[in-house]
Amino acid sequence: MTVPPLVVGGLTIDPPLVLAPMAGICDRQYRLLMRRIGGVGLVSMEFISSEAVTRGIRPILRKMEFAQEERPLAIQIYGRDPARMADGAALVEELRPDVCDINMGCPANKVLQGCAGAALMGDLPRAARIIEACRRRLTIPLTVKFRLGLGKGEAPVNFLELGRICEDLGVAAVTLHARTAKQMFSGRAAWDEIRRLKESVSIPVIGNGDVTTPAGALEMLRATGCDAVMIGRAALTDPWIFRRTAALLAGREPVEATLEERREIILTHYAWILRDEEPREALHKMRVFTGWYTHGIPGGRRLRARIGALKEPRLFVEAVEEHFAALAGGAPEPVGAPERVDPPAPVDAPERVDAPAPVDAPAPVGAPERVDAPERVDAPAGRGVRQDGTRASA
Ligand SMILES: Cc1cc2nc3c(=O)[nH]c(=O)nc-3n(C[C@H](O)[C@H](O)[C@H](O)COP(=O)(O)O)c2cc1C
Numbered sequence: 001m002t003v004p005p006l007v008v009g010g011l012t013i014d015p016p017l018v019l020a021p022m023a024g025i026c027d028r029q030y031r032l033l034m035r036r037i038g039g040v041g042l043v044s045m046e047f048i049s050s051e052a053v054t055r056g057i058r059p060i061l062r063k064m065e066f067a068q069e070e071r072p073l074a075i076q077i078y079g080r081d082p083a084r085m086a087d088g089a090a091l092v093e094e095l096r097p098d099v100c101d102i103n104m105g106c107p108a109n110k111v112l113q114g115c116a117g118a119a120l121m122g123d124l125p126r127a128a129r130i131i132e133a134c135r136r137r138l139t140i141p142l143t144v145k146f147r148l149g150l151g152k153g154e155a156p157v158n159f160l161e162l163g164r165i166c167e168d169l170g171v172a173a174v175t176l177h178a179r180t181a182k183q184m185f186s187g188r189a190a191w192d193e194i195r196r197l198k199e200s201v202s203i204p205v206i207g208n209g210d211v212t213t214p215a216g217a218l219e220m221l222r223a224t225g226c227d228a229v230m231i232g233r234a235a236l237t238d239p240w241i242f243r244r245t246a247a248l249l250a251g252r253e254p255v256e257a258t259l260e261e262r263r264e265i266i267l268t269h270y271a272w273i274l275r276d277e278e279p280r281e282a283l284h285k286m287r288v289f290t291g292w293y294t295h296g297i298p299g300g301r302r303l304r305a306r307i308g309a310l311k312e313p314r315l316f317v318e319a320v321e322e323h324f325a326a327l328a329g330g331a332p333e334p335v336g337a338p339e340r341v342d343p344p345a346p347v348d349a350p351e352r353v354d355a356p357a358p359v360d361a362p363a364p365v366g367a368p369e370r371v372d373a374p375e376r377v378d379a380p381a382g383r384g385v386r387q388d389g390t391r392a393s394a
Pocket of ligand 1: 177
């Protein structure tokens with residue numbers, strides 16, 4: 001099966017594989033890691049509140065910084081007020097990312113109660129005013145990400161209508177996470193509906209929901225006819241999924257990550273966080289990420305337990321190095337329960353505005369050049385916090 005690149009406005013995205021926006025996860029370090037690993041066509045930033053950005057809240061503005069190496073990159077904004085969203089879009093335009101995306105799919109209570117995110121699917125006239133207002137202020141391509149509908153009310157499923165509105169108003173592409181807002185992340189994503197959307201609009205459709213393997217991505221492309229595949233949660237337990245999927249699309253055999261690559265991603269991610277955040281924050285964040293990254297590593301459960309019990313951030317590297325050294329030395333694998341990984345919290349976490357004070361940390365060897373961002377990156381929103389405010393376990 002030959003899959004052409006995704007063309008969004010004047011932008012070519014090749015391969016047609018998109019890293020999903022994930023609040024509390026898709027910060028600069030994570031996006032850069034995905035780029036370094038390769039295979040991803042477009043990376044998305046975690047969503048940004050148009051209220052916060054237009055009020056000039058500094059930690060939120062910092063969150064929008066990115067490096068050239070991340071391109072092509074989409075910045076996603078959300079909000080309920082057309083004028084404020086338009087001002088937010090104008091600020092996004094000034095930063096010159098490759099795409100500006102509007103979130104009309106977030107089911108988080110905090111966002112819904114503010115009548116933003118998926119709530120806009122319950123008020124399509126307002127959704128249209130927002131799209132139109134943003135479109136006028138942008139020269140870069142505008143995309144919109146939405147769900148099947150609210151899943152309740154008069155029009156529980158109205159994605160086809162919203163898709164047509166997007167097309168009529170000059171949106172360059174739409175992304176469908178094929179669940180209702182009410183479903184949150186439960187049940188299976190309804191890929192058939194992605195096909196229906198593709199058949200009813202002439203702009204590109206990015207399919208999203210439950211792709212967990214390269215073969216799954218290919219299957220979504222084949223079954224729905226969508227123009228690109230967006231992957232979210234699977235990129236946490238398998239950060240190499242884009243590289244392997246890109247290989248499959250190119251007709252090559254996907255190659256699994258080696259143990260050395262797994263070790264490297266953990267240590268590199270930690271080192272990059274340390275450049276911007278104080279060590280305790282970095283350790284906290286890496287507890288969450290190693291909960292995912294250690295998936296499939298022999299003794300992963302043991303390593304997670306050790307990292308979870310660390311009292312001092314300086315012991316993190318040692319713990320990781322010792323584990324991988326033991327694996328390389330052929331240490332016997334302790335018999336125990338089969339490997340289990342908690343799914344990432346299905347969160348569109350609230351924006352954090354209280355950034356911790358920056359602490360000087362040595363730049364790690366081989367860290368990416370910081371082109372656009374002279375300052376530290378803000379701490380991740382929510383840090384693995386669920387929509388109901390509870391902490392995600394790693
Ligand atoms: C932790 C987390 C945070 C998310 N944050 C956002 C967000 O900021 N904006 C957005 O449009 N979707 C967000 N989503 C939804 C994802 O972009 C994606 O639509 C969803 O996870 C389904 O794709 P998947 O099955 O590949 O994970 C988030 C999902 C998760 C798990």
